[in-house]
Amino acid sequence: MGFDVLPARDHNLFKVNMWHMKKTSLIRIIFPVLLVAVCFAGASAARIYLDIDSPGFEKFPLAIADFRQQGGETAPADLSLWFPNEVGRYLAMTDYFQIKDRRAFLEPAAVSATDPFKIEYPDWTTIGVDYLVKGVFTRRGTVFSAEMRVFDTVRAEEVTRKTYQGTLEGKTVLAKAMANDILFVLTGTAGLFDSKMTFTQKTPQGAEIYAVSFDASAPVKMTSEYALVVAPHWSPDGRYLSYTSYRSGTQAIYIKDMQQKMTRRVTPYPGMNLAGPWSPDGRKMLLTLSKDGNEEIYSLEIATGKLTRITRHFAIDVSPTWSPDGKQIAFVSNRSGSPQIYVMNEDGSGTRRITDEGGYNTSPVWSPRGDRIAYESRTGGGFQVFTVNAQGEDVQVVTSAGKGVHEKPAWSPDGRYLAVISRQGGRHRVMVIPVNGSNPRKVYETNRKCNGLTWSR
């Protein structure tokens, strides 16, 4: 019987909304549809559509072959294993990759004996690998260089290649750079492994600012104020760190130039001086000041020192956060009686409330993707983190009470993760959580109270 390829016309003819249907009615629908399809397949050659709502596997299966030494002086032999392990360790942190165990590899070592980048693709697709990384390294004197290539085993083609140069001692930097490049080419996220989470940690004199990186390496102390420091915020280029310090005995906002190692005092105004985030273009900074009677939100032009008041309300307005385009600001206000999240235009117009569930919602942070705002909400005994879209709809849970209190959310620069401070049993942890809430990962833990979390490149 002849078969015609038909243009896809009205796909919606029998489009059935299955979302709310019970199993029985589902079968009642599908069965006759198939009956029709089968009975008249020969005559009408109707096209079948299958819907798949979720993947069988929520990670990219990836293999990293042992790196090979290529010429040069002899380098430590275990490097051929060290590189795959280290790059794999980084990629596994993202929760996007399943790194295949090398014991499952089928490809004989002889394949790459002459050409280190020769590949028997079926050997990799057979073990269920979508992507393969191969690499070589060379040591000449103090110079250590490496080349890495990423292959798409399903399409049997190369995806990218890159060369790296450094020292043997600095090999960790090379491995991290490789992981960054693989992550970028396969998911579009840039520089995740170099990004850092900054927070305040209690000290005998008050608190200082510390930073940990995505790979959970040891924290680096960023300030030496010997006083209480709160509300750290980075400039978008990562050069300046702003914060509120009590170093002079009263609250004032300071900007620290991390390149020049110089600190400049921006305010004080009378009363509260709370540093807020930098605008996406890096020219302005949001502040909370109480100089005009009660807590209001202001923006400060950093180059000129021009201060503009944004909110005018007898209630408390605090904790501002920019939308990624810099045109809107989310903030906390108790103008309705309880603290809730509001969104307004940059000039203070068009204020609207976006949280209506929960009687206590604070610490808003706007996703770099622009689609959602994370915040903490008081639930039962403590705080938990939620997200909501900028229209105030579609509230989603990020953390739950099972593992203690979670607060001070901070978005990763790519908007795919949230960092939160988790408190349980006298321990304070910085946790990284994929936005869908799966597999939280601890990047720092201490018994000293942490606060004011931010995440930057």
Added chain:
Amino acid sequence: MTNSVDTITLDPDLVESMDHLRVRAYEKSTLGPVFICSIVIHIVFLSLILFRPMTSAVKLTFGTYYTVDLVRGVELSGGSRDQSAFAEEMKDLLSDKRDIVLKKKTDTINLPPISRLDARKKSPQEVDKAIEDLRRKMAANPQGKHSPVTTDQDGARGAAQGSDVMNAYYGAIWSRIKSKWAFPGGILPKNDLVAVVHVRIMKNGAVEDISLEKRSANAFFNESAVKAVKKASPFPPFPVGLGESSMEVGIRFHSSQLNMR
């Protein structure tokens, strides 16, 4: 330097959560009236609900879908309803040559396992005969005065069995592609993406061409969809009795379930 600042407590917690502290005091002062107001409103609403006139139960529907027309097909095979209308629809469908959409939710349908396909193979002639009968009757009776589905009980049973076989075949394709689809939901924004991959499956299960019929806005998502189909192929050969040399299938990949956990 020497500002006459009103004394603000130096406790970091209090400073950082100034909003918490101040608002709590505010809440206390306003709680009384709000509470009473809430009670009054609750009572009013409850009494409205309790004492409203009894009305017939509200029927819930989930939007318009073509249940009536389609379900009639099954009921017809039992010979209990108006048959000519069904035949009319069949004819329309035949002449219309429109695409048919099979929408399936992950965990709502129990497809027969692939192994059951073999069990059903023992009666391919029966299925063949049923389908052939059905076609002949349709051709001989274009006005649909005597619906083939009801006049030939055997034929209807055979066709039903044939559809079951095809159902299993589509189910096999579906679960194969799903199991091969690897995609970390975390890399997507919270949008509902849809990518449609078109594939032509040959009689022996080989795949002739795989193409993106509709791209989503995310290139990584699209790529994962194409990869899933590539990895899932070749598919099982067509069930015995299906006279086609090839079939066109569109596989729609949705992201909606990815971020919702």
